[in-house]
Amino acid sequence: MKIKDKEFEPLLSGETIQQRIAQMGHLISTDYQGKDPLFIAVLNGAFMFAADLLRNISIPCEISFVKLSSYKEMKSTGTISQLVGLNADISGRHVIILEDIIDSGTTISWTLTALAKASTSSVEIASLLLKPEALTSSVRVKYLGFKIPNKFVVGYGLDYDGLGRNTASVYQIKS
Secondary structure: OEEOOEEEEEEEOHHHHHHHHHHHHHHHHHHOOOOOOEEEEEEOOOHHHHHHHHOOOOOOOEEEEEEEEEEEOOEEEEEEEEEEOOOOOOOOOEEEEEEEEEOOOHHHHHHHHHHHOOOOOEEEEEEEEEOHHHOOOOOOOOEEEEEOOOOOEEEOOEOEOOEOOOOOOEEEEOO
8 A cells, every 4th residue: 555655565454453342342341341431532543443442342431532643744753732632521430541553652651641630530541553662651551452563554543644544454664
């Protein structure tokens, strides 16, 4: 697949992604039985993951969205910009943050720090993808889809300069 000036090759098929999300949904539903969790999806990238995961959640729950950004083209800027804030009252809630990908850990660490100011009952992370080799901060992901190599990826909500989000599969940049 070509996006702008870059070539990408398949990494995870849509079928593989959907199978893992179904497993994650079952596990979360079991773990949060009777707790009515609040999912907080980080936009833009996590929108597809959030939609598919919630279709696999079998317990009462709510969802809200925040929009954070630390990327410009293919590089992390290292600076987080909160573009759309959280509108839900999260005090006393069991919160599960939904991320499309965790690479350096900067964005999720910033989010956890921001949520620490609220009086939540618990906060956990569910991420479709994790790049262990790229982590620069300690992050514990309770619900993880896949560990992937430290390569730039697109598809299934992830983009290259705004493009490539609209595929069912995930692609990595060709070496």
